[in-house]
Amino acid sequence: MSWIEEKAKSELERIREAQQKQVYPYFRPFESGGLHTSIDGKPLVNFSSNDYLGLTTHPKVIEAAHKALDRFACGLSSSRVQATTTAHVELEQRLAKYFGFEACLVFTTGYQAMVGTIMAFADKDTTLVLDNLSHACILDGTFLAAGTPMRQPEVRFFNHNSARSLNRVLGNRERKNAMVLIEGIYSLDGDEAPIREIVEVCEQHENTVLVVDDAHGSGTLGKHGRGILEKYELEGRVPIVVSTFSKTFGGIGGILFGTRDVVDHVKHQARSFLFSASLPVPIVAAAATILDMLEDDAEGLVAELHEKAAYMRKGLLDLGLDLGMSTTHIMPVMCRDEAKALFTHIALLENGVLMVPITYPGVKKGEERLRVNVTRGHTREDMDKALSLLETYGRAFGLPGL
Numbered sequence: 001m002s003w004i005e006e007k008a009k010s011e012l013e014r015i016r017e018a019q020q021k022q023v024y025p026y027f028r029p030f031e032s033g034g035l036h037t038s039i040d041g042k043p044l045v046n047f048s049s050n051d052y053l054g055l056t057t058h059p060k061v062i063e064a065a066h067k068a069l070d071r072f073a074c075g076l077s078s079s080r081v082q083a084t085t086t087a088h089v090e091l092e093q094r095l096a097k098y099f100g101f102e103a104c105l106v107f108t109t110g111y112q113a114m115v116g117t118i119m120a121f122a123d124k125d126t127t128l129v130l131d132n133l134s135h136a137c138i139l140d141g142t143f144l145a146a147g148t149p150m151r152q153p154e155v156r157f158f159n160h161n162s163a164r165s166l167n168r169v170l171g172n173r174e175r176k177n178a179m180v181l182i183e184g185i186y187s188l189d190g191d192e193a194p195i196r197e198i199v200e201v202c203e204q205h206e207n208t209v210l211v212v213d214d215a216h217g218s219g220t221l222g223k224h225g226r227g228i229l230e231k232y233e234l235e236g237r238v239p240i241v242v243s244t245f246s247k248t249f250g251g252i253g254g255i256l257f258g259t260r261d262v263v264d265h266v267k268h269q270a271r272s273f274l275f276s277a278s279l280p281v282p283i284v285a286a287a288a289t290i291l292d293m294l295e296d297d298a299e300g301l302v303a304e305l306h307e308k309a310a311y312m313r314k315g316l317l318d319l320g321l322d323l324g325m326s327t328t329h330i331m332p333v334m335c336r337d338e339a340k341a342l343f344t345h346i347a348l349l350e351n352g353v354l355m356v357p358i359t360y361p362g363v364k365k366g367e368e369r370l371r372v373n374v375t376r377g378h379t380r381e382d383m384d385k386a387l388s389l390l391e392t393y394g395r396a397f398g399l400p401g402l
């Protein structure tokens, strides 16, 4: 056996065991798009989707993508350097205006947007300062920069959501410039960053720039869905925001907001932008159509999401379930045990409700949970069904609080 076969075999041990026991929960193939879909011919409602405004399958979005498909096909066969369309440029201008920034750059994924932005700025004069629960795109951008000759920034972590810890790290960093990287909402826990305190701390330190990844806040927070900065009246005080089309914007794609110079610098430096194919125009058209809808009635859409989230939160808490640190529409049901998470997930799935378990190493041992995201696309019936199943099977499998 070659070493790659041996390595694969030994590292797959845990996964093979779960597959054999028929409790492996990932990569289950859906048979259609949207929150209401099916697996193996069985209908289900998906509570682990990030389609927060439930607009991914809106007829207008699908129609716009169809039209763009006829004109631009599925792909542009090159990177943005030589495959930019009027649709990309128009959407960037509209997004910048809507979100209140001078400029915007659309990447092919949010992951690439973050990696490229970090790589474009981090060098020997920089300390990258990360929350210790950062998303993989922040970690990977950081480690890539740290491991790249000629870049090699200092890397420091602060305690999750602690402005005090951040202040300490910024105060004793070794490099002249600091780039602080946080998320608006942390997607595994559903808690918001204490953004006012963090902005204040960053403003108290010289040469310190804050970057907010608002993947889960764009389109969900603030009266007009402009995200965590709108919600906490901080627009104009954070120089860089990174986001994505893969949650509320109905498709896939990364977004960078900043000043014209910052965005143009990233545009000419970010290898994840320069050396990967441009976002297909049907996806651009879908995002542009969702932006039309936000421009038209963001207040109504966002309010509806929050009404539904409040209903589900009350239902989950009334049952006694433990929602961990959640304060948003992302409300993990804490199981705090791998077997409980896997078995509850399977029982729910058998009954038409998908809540994907998150287990080690995605979270620490003892923090296993079910991913529960409430979206505007869920109905009262969906939520009542999920609550009733959680009550029955959560009790049967001994979930904390039941």
Ligand SMILES: Cc1ncc(COP(=O)(O)O)c(C=O)c1O
Binding pocket: 109, 110, 111, 112, 114, 135, 137, 183, 187, 213, 215, 216, 243, 244, 245, 246, 252, 253, 254
């Ligand atoms: C906080 C955060 N940032 C970035 C991303 C990456 O976005 P994308 O799916 O567009 O690559 C995600 C997606 O999971 C995320 O949760």
